[in-house]
Amino acid sequence: MSPTVDKRPIQFSLDPKSGVPYYKQIILQVEFAIADGRFVTGDQLPTVRSLAVELKINPNTVARAYNELEIRGIVTTQQGTGTFISNRTIRLTEVEREGMLEGLIRPLITKAASYGFAMDEVINAIRDSYEGIEPRGEEKS
Amino acid sequence: MSPTVDKRPIQFSLDPKSGVPYYKQIILQVEFAIADGRFVTGDQLPTVRSLAVELKINPNTVARAYNELEIRGIVTTQQGTGTFISNRTIRLTEVEREGMLEGLIRPLITKAASYGFAMDEVINAIRDSYEGIEPRGEEKS
């Protein structure tokens, strides 16, 4: 019930000790926020400068993260206006979608197999993981 | 029909133009060979030196690959003896196994979701991928 803002602006944070580069941490946090519905199509991301100040890093680092996200079609940027979540699902053809999924899955399959996991184990684990993600609906009390 | 050896020694190969570091290419080829049954528990990998000569790279690069594979529990090395495929599935507790699967799956889920893939699409794609891998059994005609 904060009187000023209605949508909390999403908390970004960086872990310098993780070994994961800053720009990748930002990308992951955006991806995750989309995955669980905290970001939806049309939402504006923090500005390059504001996020840079908040995280105490250089604006270029934030810009790089936003840039990669735009290359992947996840966000749209307009100079002078801002960076926004795009409606990415519409932007891919069926062939592109399948190719991308294949690329995401192939390494998982190979590694899982070499560690001795059977297909059913993998699929069950995936089902479990999806239970932790709210499927884009509202979740007010 | 080679008169000397009965088990073909598995062809390793490197692609310098792929951008994937040599040691990772070796790891992937071992993982894949295990996944489709060309390597089974107890098999000896090529020696560090022989593979280095064959691939025209430094022994340390091969050693690094074998090292990571050992850290992951996929192979066992004995100085002076050789490097062998270990019986990894036995070496992990149930908890460790689940944790490892979780670690493999989490990034996939997040990315897939941010690209707009539904759980069913992911699972179907995984089923398709597994069709390309022989499930460790004999596959004679």
Next chain:
DNA sequence: CACATAGTATTAATTTACTAGTACAATGCA
């Protein structure tokens, strides 16, 4: 136009990753 706000470009410093050179240490067997 003036100005605030937003993303972009160029350059460079620093760190990390990758590979190779070379020498060392452990195992097994005659």
Next chain:
DNA sequence: TGCATTGTACTAGTAAATTAATACTATGTG
């Protein structure tokens, strides 16, 4: 023991990745 075979350690050179300094360009509003 002597020696061949196997993995290991240490060092260093090169390339790539990561981040920052700084200055620039585009958009919107009065």
